[in-house]
Structures are given as C-alpha cells and as structure tokens.
Amino acid sequence: MGRADARRVQNKGKKPKKKGIRRFFTWKMLLAYFVGLIALGVGAFWALYLYVDVPGEGNPAAKLQSNIYKSSDGKQIARIGDVNREEVPLAKIPKDVRYAVIAAENKTFYTDPGVDLKGTARGLLNTLMGRGKQGGSTITQQYVKNYYLDQRQTVSRKVNELFISLKVQDKFSKDKILEGYLNTSYYGRGAYGIQAASRAYYGKDVDKLSVEEGAYLAALLQAPSQYDWTAATDAGRQNAMNRWNYVLDKMVEQKWLDPAKRKQMKFEKPGDPKPSEGLKGQNGYLVEAARQEIIRDLIKEGRSPKDAEQDFAAGGWTITLSIDPKRQQALEGAVKNQLLDHLDPKAREVDGHVQPGAVSVDRKTGKIVALYGGQDYLKHYTNNATRRDYQPASTFKPLILVSALDHKSQTQDGKSISPATIYDGTNKRPVVGPGGDGYAPENEDQYSNAAVTVQEAMNRSVNTVFAQMAVDVGLDKVKKTAVDLGMRGDGTGFDANPSMALGSMGASPLDMSGVYATLDNHGQKTTPSIVKSASRGGKDYQLPDAVSKDRIVSRDTADGVTSVLQGVVDDGTANVVQNAQYQVAGKTGTSDDDKSAWFTGYTPDLITSVGLFGEAPGGKQVTLMDTGGNGRVNGGTYPAKIWAAYTSNALDDDATAKFDLETSEPAAPVLPSKPSAAATPSASASHSPSPSRSPQSTPSGSASHTPPSHEPTAGPTRHTPPVTPPVTPPVTPPGPTDGTDPRPNGGRATATTG
Incomplete structure (x- = not known):
C-alpha cells in the first residue's frame, strides 16, 4: 500500500475542511457574529447615552420671537409673535x-x-x-x-x-x-x-x-x-x-x-x-396668507403639519411679500367703488352679508401682486381670498374642457370633443353613460336648445352640456385634471360625480387664480405665491418656483381653452369686461340660490379671481339676492365689475395686447340659437346636425346657468368690440332658480349661473 492509499484510509470518515471564504460562515461563527453585533450595538448605544447631555437651557x-412682514418695497407691514x-x-x-x-x-x-x-x-x-x-x-x-x-x-x-x-x-x-x-x-x-x-x-x-x-x-x-x-x-x-x-x-x-x-x-x-x-384692514389677510404659504412649504420639505406650524410660530422669520402697493391700492379701490359704495346694510339686510375676496397674480412670475381678504381683518377674521367653503360654480366648467382636450376624449357616439362639437343642451336632459346615474341638471332660466356647440355652451354656461361632457371624459379623469391644475381634492367636498360640472365642491379665489394662471402660462403649473423672499436667523430660505418648468397639460390644450374663454368675454356672460386695449379670457360663475358669485379672468399679463360670498353671522351661507337693491347677483355683475375696474388700473398702459396662442382646436360654427323654456328633456345620446353645423355631435348634460336675459344670445364666436367696462353694476332680472342647497361637502346642486 502506497503513502497516498495510506492517507486515504486514515482520513476515511472525516469531513473535509472548508476552504476559502466558507470557513468564516460556520454556524458557530455566525452565532459569534450575531452576539458580537448585539454587543457592539449595546456598546454604541451606551456610548451615545454617555456622550449626549441634556442641554443646560432651552433652545x-x-x-x-417675532416674525416680521414687509411689503415688496421694503416697508414693514406687521411684527407678529x-x-x-x-x-x-x-x-x-x-x-x-x-x-x-x-x-x-x-x-x-x-x-x-x-x-x-x-x-x-x-x-x-x-x-x-x-x-x-x-x-x-x-x-x-x-x-x-x-x-x-x-x-x-x-x-x-x-x-x-x-x-x-x-x-x-x-x-x-x-x-x-x-x-x-x-x-x-x-x-x-x-x-x-x-x-x-x-x-x-x-x-x-x-x-x-x-x-x-x-x-x-x-x-x-x-x-x-x-x-x-x-x-x-x-x-x-x-x-x-x-x-x-x-x-x-x-x-x-x-x-x-x-x-x-x-x-x-x-x-x-x-x-x-x-x-x-x-393687523387691521388688509394687513391681517396678507400676513395670514404668507404664514399659510411658509407652513405649506415646510410641510412639503417633510415636516408634519403640527411641527411646521410650531416651527413657524416660534418666530425669527423676516418675510417680504410680493404685494405691489400700487396694484393693492387699485384692488381695494375697485372693491370699494364697484361694490361697497353700493351697499346699505341699514336699508337691506343682505348688504350686511356680502363678503368679497380676490387674488391677482402676475403671469410671468406667479407672484401674488394684490389680495383682498375682506373689509377688515379685525372685524372679519376669515380670509375671503383663501377660504374654501363656497362653491366656485361655473368657473369650474373650463376644467372639464381642459380634461377633454388633454385626454383627446370622445362623446358617447365616438366623436372627438372640441370647441366645435355639438351637444344637446336640452334643459333637464338626463346624463348618459357610466356614472351619469340619470342626473338631469337644470339650465339657467330654463334655457333649452337641442343643438349647441361647446363654444356656445361655454359662452352661455349651459349646465346639461358640461355634466354630459364630464361623463364623456371620465369623472375620475376630470377630477385628477382639476387637482393637477391646483384645486384641492380633499376636505372640500370634491366628489367625482356629474354635479362637479356645477362646481359643487369648495374652492377659494387663490385656488382659482392658480388654475387659470396655469392656462395663461400655456399649461405650465402655476402655484401663486405671496412670499417674495424669506429669511431666518440671517439665512435665506429657498422658495420653490411659483411657475413650474413642467407642463400639467399640453400647450395646445391650454391655449385652446384660452381661446374658448375669450368667447365668454366677447359673446357670453362676461361681456362686461371687454377692453379695447387688451384681450381678456375668463369665466363667470354663480352658485345655486346666489350664495356665491365669481369672475375669474386673465389677460396676457395678469390673472385675477374675484369671489362674492353670502355669509350671515355665525358663518351661515345665505343668498346674495338683491345685494345693492339690484335683484339677482351673478358672476357678470359685481365680480366682473370689480375685475374690470381693477385690471384697467393695474395694467395701465403696460398691457400686452394679445395672447400668444398656439392651438389646433377648430373654431366653433355659428348655429341658429332658438332656446325654448318649454322644451322637453331629451334622452337621446346624439342628434344629426343640419348641413350648416359641424359634423361632430354628442349628448350632454351640465349644471350651470345661462346668462341673464339682458346679455347677448347669439353672434360670432370671436370679436373684440371697443367697449370699456361701465362703473356701475346693471340691474339684473330678479328671481333665483329653484334647486337643492349646494354644500361644499358634497350635496348635489341643481343649477348654477354662468
């Protein structure tokens, strides 16, 4: 037997030795590693415990400390805290x-x-x-x-x-x-x-x-x-x-x-x-808006709402606001001249219930240049510019069209939705399609027309058209588009149902100014900011961009909706804001029973949202009917008047005359307008247009009101007559429409005024 055979016999039955890295991972070694790791952790914990001392005094x-607020020209507005x-x-x-x-x-x-x-x-x-x-x-x-x-x-x-x-x-x-x-x-x-x-x-x-x-x-x-x-x-x-x-x-x-x-x-x-x-006058509202914005940004950085609030309240901040003193004065003057001077609470109880709010945003920077929160912060604590407990009504309708164009949506019968698409605007027409649930909104003044283009429906704010369009696009898609544009999706009663076409959720003038500023910025997300700069302890605070480089919706979509909203000003419910010096796009809105009235509009330079809210003592929402002794209050009256007076003064001679639009959306054809209050609802999903109409057609249902009888009812879809806004609100026909009480937390409203 040789030596090799002898070794084999000797080692027979013995386990071979592990070689290389495997010899370090036996079960005994692993147990030792685990025990060592625990010991190391305990040791590190104990070392840190000994190292960290309780500070001798509080931070x-x-x-x-105080928070200091300044206007854009450096003058101190307030010292708080x-x-x-x-x-x-x-x-x-x-x-x-x-x-x-x-x-x-x-x-x-x-x-x-x-x-x-x-x-x-x-x-x-x-x-x-x-x-x-x-x-x-x-x-x-x-x-x-x-x-x-x-x-x-x-x-x-x-x-x-x-x-x-x-x-x-x-x-x-x-x-x-x-x-x-x-x-x-x-x-x-x-x-x-x-x-x-x-x-x-x-x-x-x-x-x-x-x-x-x-x-x-x-x-x-x-x-x-x-x-x-x-x-x-x-x-x-x-x-x-x-x-x-x-x-x-x-x-x-x-x-x-x-x-x-x-x-x-x-x-x-x-x-x-x-x-x-x-904080008297507007100061309190300006300071509160800035406070909310800084806290919002701290939360975005990862702090909890509670920590963000506490950190800011601890003080030490110096905040310069973006408010332009000249434009702020112009906004306050417009509210006074076009609204407050016409109110007499002693003669009419409703005049004591009127709460105006407005926000104005510079398009290029996204900064808030003027804000009106109420007559006096010391008398009315709630900021009407940022409150979200009233419905934006028909100012929401453009967002449905934005979603339709951006998703390239189609009607129930497969036709592409565009400004030229023909819808059935029959009064109380049931909505057709998934999620419609037979919802049949009422049109303002019982307007009823079986063939109406999307452009004309926007001009007249036809409810049945936009309720149907919301279903055609997809209710969840419409809500997502609205939230992406800047509306709140929670805590405001924003439910994805056809009644959203009435703007049945809650929103603030600040929210709506941001939404429309995004349209004015060709789809680039704009989050209005009132803070020009901020510092703490000598260190500058990095502010997020108010105008994002990213587009929420395509330029084609945003510009297409801007073009449609020019029609609302030229030929629709907002004709009072026409101006010979610059183009205007915008939308009026009035909630059921006239509890809120809105006009949100923009020029190539400036976006302003004006809201009027009926609020009785205790915060109860009440009608604005007969405010100033002028019967019905809708978006085309006081809100539009305030907007027009302010904008003409705020822009002065520096206005850019025309929008820079790039859109492939077809213009709407001119259809004969023959509304009939006696028309019966139609349940059909589509109709055949006459040869003079666009070949596109689709069903519809919506929830807003058409313009009062004194407003134009027919005409071309685009023109800019040389008309300057009047300085006194016109007398509008009395008589609100019947319907359910709209609630920001979700009740389905029946009608809103455009």
Whole structure:
C-alpha cells in the first residue's frame, strides 16, 4: 500500500475542511457574529447615552420671537409673535385637563419609560427614506423636541431626542415633564403653552377650563390650524369634533372620566381670535396668507403639519411679500367703488352679508401682486381670498374642457370633443353613460336648445352640456385634471360625480387664480405665491418656483381653452369686461340660490379671481339676492365689475395686447340659437346636425346657468368690440332658480349661473 492509499484510509470518515471564504460562515461563527453585533450595538448605544447631555437651557425657539412682514418695497407691514406665552405651574392646571392631554397624546405616560423605541425607529426609517412625517413620540419626547431641540426632521435630531428623553426621564419626575410639555406645546393662534391657549380660545385662565374645553385644547395639539374652529373648513371642523370625542372616550377608557358624565357632554365652540391692532384692514389677510404659504412649504420639505406650524410660530422669520402697493391700492379701490359704495346694510339686510375676496397674480412670475381678504381683518377674521367653503360654480366648467382636450376624449357616439362639437343642451336632459346615474341638471332660466356647440355652451354656461361632457371624459379623469391644475381634492367636498360640472365642491379665489394662471402660462403649473423672499436667523430660505418648468397639460390644450374663454368675454356672460386695449379670457360663475358669485379672468399679463360670498353671522351661507337693491347677483355683475375696474388700473398702459396662442382646436360654427323654456328633456345620446353645423355631435348634460336675459344670445364666436367696462353694476332680472342647497361637502346642486 502506497503513502497516498495510506492517507486515504486514515482520513476515511472525516469531513473535509472548508476552504476559502466558507470557513468564516460556520454556524458557530455566525452565532459569534450575531452576539458580537448585539454587543457592539449595546456598546454604541451606551456610548451615545454617555456622550449626549441634556442641554443646560432651552433652545432659542422655545422662547417665542417675532416674525416680521414687509411689503415688496421694503416697508414693514406687521411684527407678529411678541411673546404669547405664560408659564403656569402644574398645580394651576385642572387634573381633568391634564388627563385630557395625556389621553390625546400618550395614555401610558405615567407608566412608560419616556421613549417609544418602535415609533422612534419608524421615524428614523421614514427620515432616511425621505418620507419626513412620523408619529409615535411620547409626551417626554415631544417635550424634549419642543424645549431642547427644534422641529427639523433629521436623523441627528431624532437620535438626540431619544437619548435626551432617556436622561430627562431619569432626571425629572413625570409631573415635571408634563408641566414642561403643557407650557411649551403649540396650540395655534400664536399660543405657546396651555395658559396662552386658554386665553386665545376661551378668554379665561387655564384653571377655569371645563373638561369639555380642556378636551378641545388637547385635540388641537394634533393639528392646531386645521382644528381651529373659526378658521377650519367643514371637513376640518368635523375632524376636530372627531378628535374631541376621541379624547373624551380615551379618558373614559382610562377611568379618568365617568361614563355617565361623558354622555351628557356637549361640544362648546371656542371664541373668535382677537388679532393684534397692527393687523387691521388688509394687513391681517396678507400676513395670514404668507404664514399659510411658509407652513405649506415646510410641510412639503417633510415636516408634519403640527411641527411646521410650531416651527413657524416660534418666530425669527423676516418675510417680504410680493404685494405691489400700487396694484393693492387699485384692488381695494375697485372693491370699494364697484361694490361697497353700493351697499346699505341699514336699508337691506343682505348688504350686511356680502363678503368679497380676490387674488391677482402676475403671469410671468406667479407672484401674488394684490389680495383682498375682506373689509377688515379685525372685524372679519376669515380670509375671503383663501377660504374654501363656497362653491366656485361655473368657473369650474373650463376644467372639464381642459380634461377633454388633454385626454383627446370622445362623446358617447365616438366623436372627438372640441370647441366645435355639438351637444344637446336640452334643459333637464338626463346624463348618459357610466356614472351619469340619470342626473338631469337644470339650465339657467330654463334655457333649452337641442343643438349647441361647446363654444356656445361655454359662452352661455349651459349646465346639461358640461355634466354630459364630464361623463364623456371620465369623472375620475376630470377630477385628477382639476387637482393637477391646483384645486384641492380633499376636505372640500370634491366628489367625482356629474354635479362637479356645477362646481359643487369648495374652492377659494387663490385656488382659482392658480388654475387659470396655469392656462395663461400655456399649461405650465402655476402655484401663486405671496412670499417674495424669506429669511431666518440671517439665512435665506429657498422658495420653490411659483411657475413650474413642467407642463400639467399640453400647450395646445391650454391655449385652446384660452381661446374658448375669450368667447365668454366677447359673446357670453362676461361681456362686461371687454377692453379695447387688451384681450381678456375668463369665466363667470354663480352658485345655486346666489350664495356665491365669481369672475375669474386673465389677460396676457395678469390673472385675477374675484369671489362674492353670502355669509350671515355665525358663518351661515345665505343668498346674495338683491345685494345693492339690484335683484339677482351673478358672476357678470359685481365680480366682473370689480375685475374690470381693477385690471384697467393695474395694467395701465403696460398691457400686452394679445395672447400668444398656439392651438389646433377648430373654431366653433355659428348655429341658429332658438332656446325654448318649454322644451322637453331629451334622452337621446346624439342628434344629426343640419348641413350648416359641424359634423361632430354628442349628448350632454351640465349644471350651470345661462346668462341673464339682458346679455347677448347669439353672434360670432370671436370679436373684440371697443367697449370699456361701465362703473356701475346693471340691474339684473330678479328671481333665483329653484334647486337643492349646494354644500361644499358634497350635496348635489341643481343649477348654477354662468
């Protein structure tokens, strides 16, 4: 037997040795690696724990500073935020109020270790992945963030928050931590700490708060501005109520509140805020719009709404507004001359219910050059320029056409939709197609015409046409187009149903100015901005572009709709705004029962949206009928008059005369107009046009009103007569149409005026 054979016999039954990298991955080695990794992690954790110290004092942001606002020429408008904080000992805060906050934010506060490792890990992961927003922090962690750190969403801040919280938990008692948290949290209305919040919302010291009031303040901690009863939308108020109920139910669950007493509790509305005298007139509205914009941008950077609000309220900002003093004066003068001077609340109750709002945007920059929020911020806290609780009515109709053109949509019988397409405009005609559900809107003044082009339907704001068009395009597609253009898709009652053709959702003049500015900018997304520049602590804040380089819709689509909206001015409901010096495109709108009236229009240089809202004391929406003693109020009266007077002064001699349009959309043919109020609804999906009409045809249904009888009813689709806007509103025919009460949160309206 040779040596090789001998070795084979000797090694028989033995496992071969692993060679190369495999020798490092035996199960024993893997176990050792795992144990070593755990030990390394524990060691690193302990090292960080020893390294991170509790700061000796709170950060500067924990001591409220001022925010300074300036106009575009550098003059100071307002200084806001001069210490609205008053620390109180825990003993002064009623125990029920303390329990309400604990129930809302961290029900295991008195038994937990002060940190939520799972929530913190989730927050770190979200931050690393760029998601920004995170939740799950304990009251201890929130106190540390408020008092020792800041509101930025960074990995280092979250790590510091974790270790400082562990040390604070060891250093201070739970009651001391709770006291610090209650005195440093932000509750909205510029109020830091629960004492300031109690004064801001209920006008009383914290020790006088009831359980119900304390539960509302606790609810505010989740979303201060959104849950502020005075400024909140209907959806925001409902969410605030839900949160209030949640707080009280959790108190019952923790045995901090008697169930029988809980059942008897009713929500007590907080009082209106008391703004600083420095915010009188338009100043308060301008400042509030700028505040909302900065907070919106901070949220886009990844901060939660609560953190963004608290960070901004901490102060230290210097904000220069884009408001042009000359144009601001022109807008205020137009509202006064064309509306306010015609009102007499002593003679007519309705005149005391009129709330005007307007926003004007420079096309090239996307900056807001003038804003009108109401007659006086100190008398009417709600900003009419940014409120979203009224329907935009027929000013929404162009968005349906935008969606139709951009999606190259077809009618039910397969014809392409264009300004020349012929629809059935029969009054109360049922909508045909998926999602129509037999919806049969009423046309203004019972207008009824079995053959009407899209152009003429836009001129007259024929409801049945646009309700049908919305179904033809696809309800979800229409809604997506509208949201992409700048409308809010949530919290405003924006439902994807045919009644959206009436503009049955909620929208603000700010929203509509952005939508129409995008059209004026040939489809480039325009998000109106009132902030020209902003800085904090000597560092400039990078503002997002107001006019995006990206197109939301094609230029062909945007320019095609602009061309159609010129027809509304030349031959339709907005003929009062015609001007010999420059071209105008726009759309009127009036909601059912005249609760809101609109005109949103634009020139090649300037976009302005004017809204008129009927608001009785308590915020109830009421009709504008007989405002100024002039009967029906629609978009072609006061809103259009304000728009025309303002625009002519704001542009002066610097106006670009014509739109620069590039569109392939065919012009609409001129059809004989023979509307009949007695015509019966038609259920047919299409009709055969006469030889003189476009070969395109399609069914239709919509929800807006045609112009009042004093407006033109026929004529060519484009001309620009040398007419300057009159300075006094005309007397319009009385008599609103019957229909359901339109609600921003979703009720199906029956008719709106163009």
